[in-house]
Amino acid sequence: MRRLIIKNVESCPTVILDKESGKFEIFGNSLPEDVHTFYTPVFDWIRDYIKQPNAKTELVIKLMYFNSASTKAIIDILTILEELVINGHDVKILWNYFEIDEDMLSTGKELASILNIPFDFIPFTDGWVRLAEER
Amino acid sequence: MRYCISALITILLIFNVSAIYGQETADLENQVAKYEKEGNLLELARCQAKLGYLYKEKNNIQKSIEFFQKAVKSNESLGNMNAVKNLCVNIGLMYTELDNYDQALTFFKRSLKLSEKQGKKPDVLADLINIAQVQQNLKNYTESNQTLERALTIAQELTDMTSLRNCYAIESENYDKLGNQGKAKEYFDMAASIKSHLQKEELKKFESRTKVAEGEVSAKEVELKSKDSKIQKMTKEQQLTLQLLDQQKMYNILQEKEFQAKERLQAARQRNTFLIILSLIIILALVTISSVFILKQLREKKKAYTLLKESNQQIIEQKSEIEKQRDIVTKQKTKITDSILYAQRIQSAVLPPLKKIEKVLPEHFVLFRPRDIVSGDFYWMTEKEGIVIIAAADCTGHGVPGAFMSMLGVAFLNDIVNRMTFNMHVRSLNANEILNQLREKVIVSLHQSGKLDENKDGMDIALCVIDFEHKQMQFAGAHNPMYIIRKGELLQVAADGMPIGVYRTSDTPFTNNEITLEKDDLIYLFSDGFYDQLGGEKGYKIFSANFRKKLLEIHQNPLPEQKRLLEEYYDNWKGKYEQVDDILVIGFKFIPQVITSAPVQTDFLWENKCILIAEDVDNNYFLLAEALKPTKVKLFRAINGKDAVEFCKNNKIDIILMDIYMPIMNGLEATRQIREFNKGIPIIAQTASSKSDDIVNCKEAGCSDYISKPINLKTFLSTIQKHLII
Numbered sequence: 001m002r003r004l005i006i007k008n009v010e011s012c013p014t015v016i017l018d019k020e021s022g023k024f025e026i027f028g029n030s031l032p033e034d035v036h037t038f039y040t041p042v043f044d045w046i047r048d049y050i051k052q053p054n055a056k057t058e059l060v061i062k063l064m065y066f067n068s069a070s071t072k073a074i075i076d077i078l079t080i081l082e083e084l085v086i087n088g089h090d091v092k093i094l095w096n097y098f099e100i101d102e103d104m105l106s107t108g109k110e111l112a113s114i115l116n117i118p119f120d121f122i123p124f125t126d127g128w129v130r131l132a133e134e135r
Numbered sequence: 136m137r138y139c140i141s142a143l144i145t146i147l148l149i150f151n152v153s154a155i156y157g158q159e160t161a162d163l164e165n166q167v168a169k170y171e172k173e174g175n176l177l178e179l180a181r182c183q184a185k186l187g188y189l190y191k192e193k194n195n196i197q198k199s200i201e202f203f204q205k206a207v208k209s210n211e212s213l214g215n216m217n218a219v220k221n222l223c224v225n226i227g228l229m230y231t232e233l234d235n236y237d238q239a240l241t242f243f244k245r246s247l248k249l250s251e252k253q254g255k256k257p258d259v260l261a262d263l264i265n266i267a268q269v270q271q272n273l274k275n276y277t278e279s280n281q282t283l284e285r286a287l288t289i290a291q292e293l294t295d296m297t298s299l300r301n302c303y304a305i306e307s308e309n310y311d312k313l314g315n316q317g318k319a320k321e322y323f324d325m326a327a328s329i330k331s332h333l334q335k336e337e338l339k340k341f342e343s344r345t346k347v348a349e350g351e352v353s354a355k356e357v358e359l360k361s362k363d364s365k366i367q368k369m370t371k372e373q374q375l376t377l378q379l380l381d382q383q384k385m386y387n388i389l390q391e392k393e394f395q396a397k398e399r400l401q402a403a404r405q406r407n408t409f410l411i412i413l414s415l416i417i418i419l420a421l422v423t424i425s426s427v428f429i430l431k432q433l434r435e436k437k438k439a440y441t442l443l444k445e446s447n448q449q450i451i452e453q454k455s456e457i458e459k460q461r462d463i464v465t466k467q468k469t470k471i472t473d474s475i476l477y478a479q480r481i482q483s484a485v486l487p488p489l490k491k492i493e494k495v496l497p498e499h500f501v502l503f504r505p506r507d508i509v510s511g512d513f514y515w516m517t518e519k520e521g522i523v524i525i526a527a528a529d530c531t532g533h534g535v536p537g538a539f540m541s542m543l544g545v546a547f548l549n550d551i552v553n554r555m556t557f558n559m560h561v562r563s564l565n566a567n568e569i570l571n572q573l574r575e576k577v578i579v580s581l582h583q584s585g586k587l588d589e590n591k592d593g594m595d596i597a598l599c600v601i602d603f604e605h606k607q608m609q610f611a612g613a614h615n616p617m618y619i620i621r622k623g624e625l626l627q628v629a630a631d632g633m634p635i636g637v638y639r640t641s642d643t644p645f646t647n648n649e650i651t652l653e654k655d656d657l658i659y660l661f662s663d664g665f666y667d668q669l670g671g672e673k674g675y676k677i678f679s680a681n682f683r684k685k686l687l688e689i690h691q692n693p694l695p696e697q698k699r700l701l702e703e704y705y706d707n708w709k710g711k712y713e714q715v716d717d718i719l720v721i722g723f724k725f726i727p728q729v730i731t732s733a734p735v736q737t738d739f740l741w742e743n744k745c746i747l748i749a750e751d752v753d754n755n756y757f758l759l760a761e762a763l764k765p766t767k768v769k770l771f772r773a774i775n776g777k778d779a780v781e782f783c784k785n786n787k788i789d790i791i792l793m794d795i796y797m798p799i800m801n802g803l804e805a806t807r808q809i810r811e812f813n814k815g816i817p818i819i820a821q822t823a824s825s826k827s828d829d830i831v832n833c834k835e836a837g838c839s840d841y842i843s844k845p846i847n848l849k850t851f852l853s854t855i856q857k858h859l860i861i
């Protein structure tokens with residue numbers, strides 16, 4: 001299937017969904033004015049993906065800021081992936097948070113608690129902005 | 136042959152010239168006779184020669200030969216061998232003319248002998264060629280060739296190319312006649328090559344000298360004319376005739392040269408013409424090609440120009456269109472902004488007025504800064520009977536959609552708290568219950584079922600219920616926690632990890648946190664807008680940790696000053712970044728006080744009255760007891776019907792509140808028994824609202840009135856009031 005790449009513009013995160021290389025990433029800031037419009041192609045892609053998923057799916061979520069509407073969109077994404085877990089596929093969420101950002105960590109923990117998907121919590125220290133630009 | 140012909144032509148020309156000056160043969164013959172008599176040999180010879188030429192001119196060859204021969208004799212006598220030789224050649228030529236080749240040969244040979252004697256090689260050569268020619272005419276080809284071999288040697292010696300060529304030409308003819316085609320071809324080729332060589336040589340010379348030659352020719356012509364006039368004067372002088380002959384020879388040569396030059400010139404002209412034509416063709420082709428290109432380019436340019444013109448026109452049209460649209464957009468923006476500004480007035484109208492807050496929270500601040508005029512963040516406060524309920528909420532989104540949600544939130548909170556206080560005592564309010572109901576209302580009114588893709592809007596909220604009298608506080612939070620700073624220490628009261636709205640865990644009730652407050656506790660409620668602001672050096676968020684640190688740093692300041700410091704901190708952090716969300720931070724100091732603002736039930740004061748509540752279920756009893764507490768009525772309880780009857784018999788009470796369904800003895804039976812000994816006491820039955828049978832039965836049993844469960848506090852109190860007064 002065709003990979004989906006959305007480059008981060010202003011308030012939207014970068015999204016890389018590439019089945020072939022097994023790269024699934026969402027990173028940057030997520031505060032689009034209209035969350036629904038931004039995330040619709042992402043939902044569609046993942047819905048397509050779970051019909052024929054890879055043996056292993058690791059979704060990297062590395063966000064610095066996201067508004068509450070984006071949280072709901074992320075929950076929707078994870079809810080779709082949850083189906084894979086229920087069907088016995090290997091799925092893991094790599095929840096990256098800036099090491100002093102306890103709010104991001106607690107959001108991740110909250111999501112891990114309400115969803116049936118394994119989470120890894122990975123603190124990162126610095127260079128987040130640079131990282132986003134380099135990609 | 137050509138040589139002979141050219142010689143003849145020369146002679147003819149001379150005769151021509153002579154002929155111009157009259158027919159003097161008769162005179163000359165007289166003179167001849169006279170000079171013969173006189174013995175003037177010199178003059179005789181001259182006249183005889185002259186007559187020879189004249190007769191030649193008259194085409195009287197025989198006579199011509201006769202006089203030439205006479206002249207020969209005269210000159211021989213004079214010893215003028217040069218003249219003899221020339222005359223012999225002339226006679227030879229005359230005989231050739233008469234096809235008398237034998238005689239011709241004789242005279243040529245005589246001339247040859249004389250030339251050989253004189254040692255004049257060019258003359259020898261000329262004679263030999265004449266002889267060879269005549270021999271050929273005599274069909275003595277082999278002899279002719281032998282003569283020619285001699286001539287050739289001399290011609291080569293003299294490098295006389297013309298003679299050489301003549302020799303080869305005659306020899307070739309001879310061989311041809313002899314049937315030796317090979318030799319004939321060989322000599323013909325040689326003659327031809329010499330001819331072409333000669334032509335080349337001549338061409339070279341004349342190409343460069345064409346003009347000079349022409350000039351020379353014309354000069355010579357002029358000269359000739361002048362010479363002609365001289366000749367006119369010197370007609371009688373043979374020497375001059377000879378001179379003239381030389382001149383004529385030269386003229387002849389020149390004429391030939393001129394002819395050749397003209398040929399050459401013609402060829403050159405032809406070549407030039409060809410070149411010119413070729414050049415013209417090329418130029419024409421080039422012009423045609425380039426004009427095609429130019430035309431094409433022109434056409435393209437024209438096309439491009441037309442396109443450019445069109446697109447310019449389009450741009451102009453688009454520009455005006457854009458300007459129109461811009462005006463429309465500007466108008467619309469003004470309209471929308473005006474509309475939002477007005478909406479903002481409504482939003483601020485529903486927010487609690489500062490005076491109201493000040494009254495219950497004298498030391499407080501509200502840092503409220505919407506991102507876009509109207510806000511998704513809102514704060515809400517109410518005070519009921521000394522109980523203050525205050526909330527800081529953050530609706531999904533900001534701006535207009537956020538504001539829509541916030542209006543809903545304010546309306547729902549008002550409705551929920553009013554209903555609760557209407558139905559039960561304000562002290563029985565639970566903070567978490569308010570959030571549970573709020574969530575319920577949001578889910579129901581936004582028709583949220585929890586499906587993917589559907590609306591999941593809602594809000595995060597921090598809400599607390601503060602009982603100032605008892606220094607008790609309840610806190611419930613949806614995502615948003617609460618901070619208390621007490622004696623320099625920050626306590627965090629955690630919120631539940633779920634929002635107000637549909638969620639995986641929206642069946643789980645919110646947690647009710649109970650905190651005993653101390654004097655001067657500082658309480659902070661907020662949305663995440665403040666500490667999620669991006670900025671600083673690296674574009675990071677403020678983070679809640681830094682927010683707490685900041686609060687601890689500034690908490691000793693008066694609350695309005697704290698607000699200022701927080702704003703300062705925020706603005707510094709934000710710097711050039713944009714505000715990402717609405718901001719709301721509420722801070723207040725807890726000062727224990729008796730709030731006397733709203734003694735709602737002043738109408739219901741039954742200080743000296745006694746009430747008996749017959750109720751088996753503890754909770755129901757406590758609820759009623761709590762509701763009646765402010766009326767200061769004296770409370771008594773019976774746990775079943777039998778108890779109630781007993782209590783009535785032994786105590787003076789003003790009113791009985793009777794539950795229908797009780798163990799041991801139900802309310803109806805108890806009422807009947809009490810009525811047996813006390814007809815006047817008001818007995819108010821608590822019935823299940825739906826059971827109309829109960830109401831009938833109550834009346835039959837002797838109840839004064841009834842109240843339906845669940846109990847509405849106001850109806851309940853006013854019902855009691857009604858019966859107490861009576």
